[in-house]
Amino acid sequence: MTLMTSTQDTTIRKNGGVSSLLKLTPLAPFSLIFLFFFCWPIFQILKNSLDQGKGHYGLSAYRLMFTKPYMHAFTTSLQLSFYSSLTAGVIGAVIAFYVHRSKSGFKSIIAMLSGVLANSGGVPLAFMFIAAFGAQGGVVTVLKKLGIDIYGAGFTLYSLTGLILVYSFFQIPLMVLVFTPALEGMRNEWREANNSLGGTNIQFLRWVLIPVLFPAFLASILLLFASAFSAFATARALTGGSVGLVPLVIGSLIDGNVITDQANLGDALAVGMIFVSAVVMVFYGFSLRWARGR
Amino acid sequence: MGAGTMKSRIFSGTRYLILGLGLVFFIAPVASAIEFSLRSYGNKGHTMANYSWIFQQEDFFTNITISLKLAVLSAVITVVTVVPAVTFLHLEGQRYKRIFEFLAILPLVVPVVSLAIGAQKAMPLFIQNSQYELAFFYVVIAIPYTFQSLNVGLSSIPLKTLVEASRSLGASFAKTVTSVIVPAIRSAINAAVFLAVTLSFGEFTLTSLLHWETFPVWITRVSQGNVLGSIALSMFSLIGAWTLLILVQSAQNVQKNRRSKSQVEEMEEATA
Secondary structure (H helix, E strand, O other): OHHHHHHHHHHHHHHOHHHHHHOOHHHHHHHHHHHHHHHHHHHHHHHHHHEEEOOEEOOHHHHHHOOHHHHHHHHHHHHHHHHHHHHHHHHHHHHHHHHHOOOHHHHHHHHHHHHHHHOOOHHHHHHHHHHHHOOOOHHHHHHHHOOOOOOOOOOOOOOHHHHHHHHHHHHHHHHHHHHHHHHHOOOHHHHHHHHHOOOOHHHHHHHHHHHHHHHHHHHHHHHHHHHHHHOOHHHHHHHOOOOOOHHHHHHHHHHOOOOOOOOOHHHHHHHHHHHHHHHHHHHHHHHHHHHHOO | OHHHHHHHHHHHHHHHHHHHHHHHHHHHHHHHHHHHHOOOOOOOOOOOHHHHHHHHOOHHHHHHHHHHHHHHHHHHHHHHHHHHHHHHHHHOOHHHHHHHHHHHHHHHHOOHHHHHHHHHHHOOHHHHOOOOHHHHHHHHHHHHHHHHHHHHHHHOOOHHHHHHHHHHOOOOHHHHHHHHHHHHOHHHHHHHHHHHHHHHHHOOHHHHHOOOOOHHHHHHHHHOOOHHHHHHHHHHHHHHHHHHHHHHHHHHHHHHHHHHHHHHHHHHHHHO
16 A cells, blocks of 8 residues: 555656646635635725725725724724623533533533524524513513513613623534533543542632633634624624624625715725734634643 | 532532523523514414415515525535545645645634625626625635535545555546545535535625625515514524524434444454
């Protein structure tokens, strides 16, 4: 077998040039689609965001982006992503932990349900929560009968808190899905060692579980962060535009609902979103490597 | 000893509490939205009217058909683009594997809203004027998932050995592709197709920003005049999607179990 591969290698090297390029044909369809429907549009956004018209290029769109209303949109988006990923991340990790300790049948059911629920998003999810947590919603009514008036306490679904609640519905399952593999790596012996050395559960949590699982936890949270940051449909359907998130601002610019003198503001905002998302993904890559290094 | 069992009892108590709370969090919105969708205007008791309203909308079947067409098309494009690429990277293109793995992550880094604004300006008119452009974008958006799932799927198969065996037994390249490679990676292909189909059937952001109408976009438009109807429509599409996903996933599980069982049997036969 090894002999054969080595002869194959030499033939490739000998032919070189055209025929080795021909060998790459299986990569061609993928590369073409990727270039034309991904790289080309991205290049256009970059170019447009710098285009000042009449053949001049400059940063005026970015200057506008750094003014108050648009910076506010970025802070709101970042806040939403931060709080929703942290909330869903902690809850999801705890659920994943308890599910991990259950029987394998239950485990595979939860894995399947998580896969299904993590995929639900978009407009229908927003409407479902309006029916449940809107002012007239079923959950709100039931809670009121129990003496808990959440709207009286200042809650409203059409706010940042409301969005965090709705996002949890797909982010908690997503967390369970991405965090469970990290738990699979834990050894029962660790707990036994802790117990036989006289460690308490709290000590086990503080000195063993949290330090070991932290990198994977961080990586999962960053993934949730990125997904919340770029989510569009649910937020648009739920808030209309009352919560000014960056994707929603871009959406209104595309639809022409917002008029500015700066025609390419949308492109600059789009580049801004790509930048934030890229930073998050770089940190995701680092924490993933950190998690695997253990 | 007594303290230990007590501790574990408390532990399992918290476990049930937490899993129970989780269950309530996921069931409560679904249940109360279903109840809501059965309400009638003016509080005249519960009715199925909101659901029959869905099917009375003339665009309902038109839009379902469009979404289905796009889903099938993006599945086909995924199979002819992503599958050959990943297979090649596992066979002879090991050198390029890292680069392509990196490229395949990139659509995840670019928010769909950003891609939409670029797509609106970058595409030549004859593409912008065809709704089928959507399928190509769906394929690109799905690449991080389809590529990864194929990549993982192929890593678990000794593909290179199989191909070398087939070639050394004198099979032609075409024969090797049709009767060795494709059957070996079939379940990985199925998984990728499944991902492409679910993504394209539910995609809203890019579709609506490019001003096309598909099923998810239609839901939003038709909902504007009828609150109860929109809830019914949402529950119809959510529960429909969940049921489909569960069915496909359990089918895949059954297939996986059967395969590992038959492998065990083969090995037993071989050793007997």
